[in-house]
Amino acid sequence: MPGGRLLGDVAPNFEANTTAGCIHFQDFLGNSLGILFSHPRDFTPVCATELGRAAKLAPEFAKKNRITLSIDRVEDCLAWSKDINAYNGEEPTEKLPFPIIHDKNPDLFILLGMLDPVEKDEKDMPVTARVVFVIGPGKKPKLSIIYLATTGRNFDEILRVVTSLQLTAEKRVATPVDWKEAKNLFLKGVFTKELPSGKKYLRPAPQP
Structure with a gap:
């Protein structure tokens, strides 16, 4: 603060x-x-x-x-x-x-x-x-x-951020840009995005 x-x-x-x-x-x-x-x-x-x-x-x-x-x-x-x-x-x-x-x-x-x-x-x-x-x-x-x-x-954005803070405190996830809450966690699995660098740091999943 x-x-x-x-x-x-x-x-x-x-x-x-x-x-x-x-x-x-x-x-x-x-x-x-x-x-x-x-x-x-x-x-x-x-x-x-x-x-x-x-x-x-x-x-x-x-x-x-x-x-x-x-x-x-x-x-x-x-x-x-x-x-x-x-x-x-x-x-x-x-x-x-x-x-x-x-x-x-x-x-x-x-x-x-x-x-x-x-x-x-x-x-x-x-x-x-x-x-x-x-x-x-x-x-x-x-x-x-x-x-x-x-x-x-x-205040809708503040609510979104608060929801993300609560989720990421409970689950080992990070929420991406413009993330909004969904009801299920990794329902369809996790996917790796192919990038020019070849690094596997972008792993999208259904919104938890």
């Missing part, structure tokens, strides 16, 4: 106020894979579409702990949640399928290296970048993605 933390380092523990109450981050993660992502501000169009898509994918993310990080007050996050649910065509309630952390100072954004060095707010302070961390059961980051605040993320 940024802020001096790399893949394989233990993610920091912290206590924070969220839309679901106070949490201790590592306790929240438990022994499950977790996803921590940040957004620049509540009540903004790109952030609303991102959290809306993350909420829509809740059934696919069901076995993964997710939490997002905001600089806005918990009260604002709860009010904004109504807009996100309405955007998704659902009842405008305050409940999302994941909590939102309120980082008032913003200490966590600095600790986790989540500030955008280009975009500034009305006080000429850096705004939050669009960051995603996937943290494994051992509390160690397995993935980090950092976008500038001006570019929305693809």
